[in-house]
Amino acid sequence: MSQLPATIGLIAGGRQFPVLVAQGVKAHGHRLVVAGFTGHSNMAVAEYADVWKELKLGKLNKLISYFRENGVERVIMAGTINKPKVMDVRHLDMRAMKLVFKRKDKGDSTLLSALAAEFESEGMTVAPAHELVPELLSPKGVLTSRNPDDRELEDIRFGWRLAKELGRMDIGQCIVVREGIVAAVEALEGTDETIRRGCHYGGKGAVVVKVFKPGQEERIDLPSIGVDTVRAMAAENGSCLAYEAGKSLFFDQEEAVRIADKAGISIIGLAQGDIE
Secondary structure, three states, rough: OOOOOEEEEEEEEEEOOOHHHHHHHHHHOOEEEEEEOOOOOOOOHHHHHEEEEEEOOOHHHHHHHHHOOOOOOOOEEEEEEHHHOOHHHHHHHHHHHHHOOOOOOOOHHHHHHHHHHHOOOOOOOOOHHHHOOOEEEOOOEEOOOOOOOOHHHHHHHHHHHHHHHHHHOOOEEEOOOOOOOOEEOOOOOOOOHHHHHHHHHHHHHOOOEEEEOOOOOOOOOOOEEHHHHHHHHHHHHOOEEEEEOOOOOEEOOOHHHHHHHHHOOOEEEHHHHOOO
């Protein structure tokens, strides 16, 4: 992202990511216009905003008008949003309904790319959030005191290939496997719920693999892991977490690794070339 001062429009979801991005925007000297959503956004982001407005989810035309009226040049999206609620027609204005329902494919990548195109049609560039917080990009290598054992490495290879194939169909980013058997595939419920379900049914020693989907909208939707991911695994006796290094975000890495070491969980970041 250019170091010249600009007006950044931040679409803030839940959890800590939007706050970290807002801090990055201000640290770079940019003007910050923030849109939050009732019942979805981390409202702590408001204290960093030069301009702040709380909107109802699905009011796309109001959101775009708000950014346009405040001179937004670049748009950043950060934080979690409940997709089932986004898809609820009662929440959508006419512009959002056209965006969603004129597409047969309603996967995350398709809808997010369409959303980005809406902003760009109004002269606003969509920028990757991680450019402002590059320290969140996940590192390569083993982060924990324990390396994956041979069985876990086999499950990682198996799960990785399946996750990539599922990703090509825009189904999910996370898969849970054990002994070459699929225990869970991520859908609308999100990563943490997938892990709880998969590790519960997979049993002790289940392996969690999270990858970047082929064709995923990288500016908007990188996979993310963190403390909650590891806690969900520990609660159900999962044994190994593998993620795609440099293509995902890792929140609270130091604390997550501490919890993993205590639970005997191995965490490893891999590149696509490590699997092929």
